[in-house]
Amino acid sequence: MELPLIPGRECGPCVECCRFIPLDLPELSKPTGRLCAYCVDGAGCSVHAVRPQTCRTWFCVWRVVELSDDWRPDLSGIIVRPDGLLTGEMTLYVVRRTEFLQSELLFDTVAQWLSEGLRLAISVPGPVGTLPVRAEVTDYLLPAVAASDDGLFQRLVQACLDSLDRHEFEADGIEERYAVT
Template identity: 70%
Template structure:
């Protein structure tokens, strides 16, 4: 899915999607959680001009919707995934826990999405080469949001992430292959 990007917003040094998103394309394959060999950590793609179409059209929602710079994945530790948005779902892929997850900005935005009727899911990465784990947490988070209970909301998010991290990880079966030319 390709969504219109916000003007004047680019990835900058953020390469989180280049690290955590698996690819299994004819010209490029990389396991989940492995930084793409074409990616320069903190700088971006070294084959940007000839990168595969998937890399040209997949963007996190930070590039698409009005979220503060605190939401940029390399700062927040959260990739807001675009897949599912057309079905009213937002997946927060928590690639690493940061102070942002306990922030008022995180609580306020999640509360707004829930108030708008969006389904909210949390996802966490497993070891390199395994599929991430995901769970819809809308009903679990809603009581804290409706009560305006920011600390309770954070506690529920933390409990959800702890439970997801205790998942039985499944291998993605992707063997790294780099043939972009």
């Protein structure tokens, strides 16, 4: 999916998609949760000029929607997945628990999305080499948003993450292969 990027916005030191998005391509496959061997942590892709097409076209929502810098995935711990962007569903892929989860900014942004009729899902990665799990949480979070109760919202988000973490994660079946030339 190719979406127009926000002009001037760069990934900077963030490499979270190169770590937490699985790839299973002829020239590059790597399991969920393992940093791509072509990635320099905190710096970016070492094969940028010849990287696979998937890497050229996949961007998280922070690169395509006006969200503040606090939302950058390496800072927030959240990759907002682009999959449902065109169908009205936002997926918060929580790859690391940070203070951002307790922030007013997260509450206000989610409240805004829900007021616009967007749906929301929360997803987490499991151990390296397993498939992420996700839950649709629109109806679950709506009462906290409707009551403007950010404390309740934060407790519900934490409970959802705890529940997802207890999931029996399935192996993603991806074997590492690095053949980008």
